[in-house]
Amino acid sequence: MMQIGVFEKPIFRNAGDRGFIIEFGQEIDPDINAKVRAMAAALNKNAPRGVIEIIPTYRSLLLIYDPLITRPEKLVSAIKGIENTLEKTDTESCKIVEIPVCYGGEFGPDIENVEKSANLCREDVVKLHSEPEYLIYMVGFTPGFPFLGGLNKKLFTPRLKTPRMAVPDGSVGIANNQTGMYPIESPGGWQIIGRTPLKLFAPRRKNPFLYKAGDKIKFIPITRKEYTSLRKKEEN
């Protein structure tokens, strides 16, 4: 049977001849994720020679190395050394990123599905969705796509039966127990409830992204008029 919850010691998993996974637990849980981010921060601050990338996930890290420069045993022992000194508070400073969202209308074609499924009126859906500060567990799938935790149970709504071929960039949606946003236009089956005027991924901007794993997202409801004026500002 599978071990669940948080592991006493991290498990190392081989991922080919250029990478391995350091797994801290077998659950989506803020404490396990904090350990992951603390390890990522420690490794980023003082990366052992030959490390190419460190990719934090919900409950593990994928470490990519150059086998022409280093040996995996060397990296594993360095990581075990760091692990012993790790404090949960060692994470990089996190920030709260406000994301303005225009809910409903043409930007949120599926908000009625959420209202029906939750048996709530529009105002309550918007209030419950924009109330929490959502933890970004990890980023991936498409550029800047945040995997968020903390959606109110009342808003859990199954995915669309037929996914859309193209969901516009900036769309904010719900899929089962998750909420998130589409930084680039991509296919998708999430229930789309609104859209942000912000460019969540701008490859030529000095910082192409507005947030990273460990930050928190706070949605701010805005009107259609505010959307238009903010969008204009973004495009300049």
Place this chain on the structure above:
Amino acid sequence: MDAIKVLAPGGYTTTQDKGRFGYQHMGIPVSGALDYFAFALANLLVGNSENTAAMELTVMGPSLEIKKEMDIALTGANMGIRINENSVDQWRSIRVKPGDIVNIGQVQSGCRAYLAFSGGVNVPEIMGSFSTYVGGKIGGFKGRPLQKGDILETRDIPLLIKERIIPHKFIPVYPTHTVVRAIPGPQDDYFDAGIITLFQSEYIVTARADRMGYRLQGESIRIKDGMPESIISEPSMPGSIQIPPDQQPIILLVEQTVGGYAKIATIISSDLSVVAQATPGDTIRFKKIDLNTAHLLVIEEQNKINTIKKIFSNR
């Protein structure tokens, strides 16, 4: 300065380099040339450094009008190359002049060829790389495969003093029945008999094979009893062999970041070029290998590239 006009784009032609590193934690896949060995050699043939932006051609090559005197070279899959209707060899440098028409044909063996230009294709550097990531519409030429009418620039470097040819012993062959070597993991503990199945069966490359991944068809691979069908989403390496609920393996490649299914094994990096050269209908067998042997093969491949570099620098 304008160097290349695309008369016909071919099957799927993109600009690639070694890849885009350091942004996978933000959901940017590594992209880059799928067959790194053939890509690197194309660059060395025209006097470029190993990691210079070149074109990756898929199944069918493009037709190009040359607008500037350059050295070019075609490596990888055998597609055949003609300059003004005269056939020339692959795996060697070719001097072209303004007005020349370069025609690259249909693949005879292999799947992907690399066309390098002296100086390299001049496209903007996006997040540290010239590689095209088509799904994210970034990098390369306008973030997309080439189209008819596109005009590309190259950087200026001195032309070769003497032509360059890759010695025959370094030129790979691309058979239709291949063996690729793989290391069990990261989720090999999700399988028992499935591991034996993977390393004993033959799999066919289906039509759903691109830079994101290759879907294979063959003997079903079952997750062992008591293990969940999916895992908590995590990133994958190029070469990860993922087993989705339909029990048919998928080789994940370079335009992929996060996935939610168990990965039974990972193809070694030196054999990704074998996958890159497999086309739908070809077969793949997997051979189990240990990590130390895989690392020796990484060194061996780099030594080959270094030897070729040395041959060229002595001339």
